Amino acid sequence: MSVNPNIAEVVSLMGESSRAAILTSLMDGRFHTAGELAYMAAIKPQTASFHLAKLVEAGCVIVEKHGRFRYYQLANQEIANILETLLSVAPPPRVNSLMQSSQLKAIRNARTCYDHLAGSLGVGLTESMVGAGYLEKEEKEFKVTSKGEQFFADFGIDIAAVRKKRRSFSRACLDWSERHHHLAGALGEELATRLFELEWIVRLPKTRAVKITEKGRLGFREYFHLSI
Amino acid sequence: MSVNPNIAEVVSLMGESSRAAILTSLMDGRFHTAGELAYMAAIKPQTASFHLAKLVEAGCVIVEKHGRFRYYQLANQEIANILETLLSVAPPPRVNSLMQSSQLKAIRNARTCYDHLAGSLGVGLTESMVGAGYLEKEEKEFKVTSKGEQFFADFGIDIAAVRKKRRSFSRACLDWSERHHHLAGALGEELATRLFELEWIVRLPKTRAVKITEKGRLGFREYFHLSI
DNA sequence: TAAATATTTCCACTATCATCGAAATATAGA
DNA sequence: TCTATATTTCGATGATAGTGGAAATATTTA
Secondary structure, rough: OOOOOOOHHHHHOOOHHHHHHHHHHOOOOOEEEEHHHHHHHHHOOHHHHHHHHHHHHOOEEEEEEEEEEEEEOOOOOOHHHHHHHHHHHHHOOOOOOHHHHHHHHHHHHEEEEOEEEEEEHHHHHHHHHHHHEEEEEOOEEEEOOOOHHHHHOOOOOOOOHHHHHHOOOOOHHHHHHOOOOEOOOOOOOOOOHHHHHOOEEEEOOOOEEEEEEEHHHHHHHHHHHHOO | OOOOOHHHHHHHHOOHHHHHHHHHOOOOOEEEEHHHHHHHHHHOOOHHHHHHHHHHOOOOOEEEEEOEEEEEOOOOOOHHHHHHHHHHHOOOOOOOOOHHHHHHHHHHHHEOOOOEEEEEHHHHHHHHHHHHOOOEOOEEEEEEEHHEEEEEEEHHHHHHHHOOOOOOEEEEEOOOOOOOEEEOOHHHHHHHHHHHHHOEEOOOOOOOOEEEOHHHHHHHHHHOOOOO
């Protein structure tokens, strides 16, 4: 229906537990099939389908059809932002088991936030780059210094190409677990992509937590002076 | 799953129209009786009571009993912030009458945000004090300079006493209508209180808009170089 | 063509919940 | 003590909406 998401509608939609579970699952920024989302929200596929239709209708979620699968994803970064904000507002999850406790630890430690990195790692990287003079914190974004331009180039990221993308270049995103800002926007995405490419981090199954590899541990120490 | 904070719980409370009306009424930062809130939300007292109990239970609202009255207030500044954010997210109110249009103008011009000033006046005052070197903008708060200490003392505000309060001293709060930061926290509250005391501003009935008096117009020009 | 899988549509059931009348409780004032 | 007022509790009602069974649709694979 409407191309632009009606944000008020979005908020009321997120108030329902099953939809909230679906959206939270989508916060990893990846595509998920309807069946996966149904499983993750612990509801039947029909019910998930019902909710997903509403979410698509409201512009919260987009869908791509590939064969008999339908892949769902958050519609855009703005939706992810609202969700992230609401996550920071919501009470911390109840910990019922050791399993959950370690999952929670993992997700606080390093996770994807839609398309960029968040958690302790995301904030740590960002602060390291600010400390090194590669980035400068401004009101709502990070400015890349000339020293930073060089750094990103060395790191294999083409700043000029990233700037051309039709989205905000280097937004500051508030981290719910750390309560600090981390790098988001096109540059944040590019950095995350590069780190996956370098295999410094790998995705963990069934969660948006990411794991820092041994290669990554060394890399983060050398390039970002982060001891993991 | 369920290692993520439960966003549904908090959001669903605010997503219901009667509760939203109650909370919006409470955004003026004052205490209101249950009856007042019922009237403002256009529901029967029983219904308001039902909603208020939920809001208290969830920690959104606090209540104080005085005689046969129960005075309700927003629980804390954080709740006010969330509401302020959701208001900024919601579509602008439809203007059905000239009356509403002027009310909207008034509320954009100068209003209370829980306990401090917001709107054009709140942002204007803050920027004036930053420009004059009384405040310095930091990440999430404003620092009072030594020049500022003197200014506030002259203005009748005891900075040392304000610092002692068990709350954040001088937070920066994002303004939904102006999209700029304004002074909040204990100092923001104290400033607003002082301005009411000086009768530079007065509360308007049934709204959180405030009116700038003639005395205020002169005062804001002289002390803050604001032409109203 | 047939079978299996992914997903949706249709439909009926059910639980939830906002609402409000009636009654109960609490307090102030006369 | 009696009355008026403020508010809550109880109980009933009605509407909304999440849910999942059954069946339809679409697509892949054998």
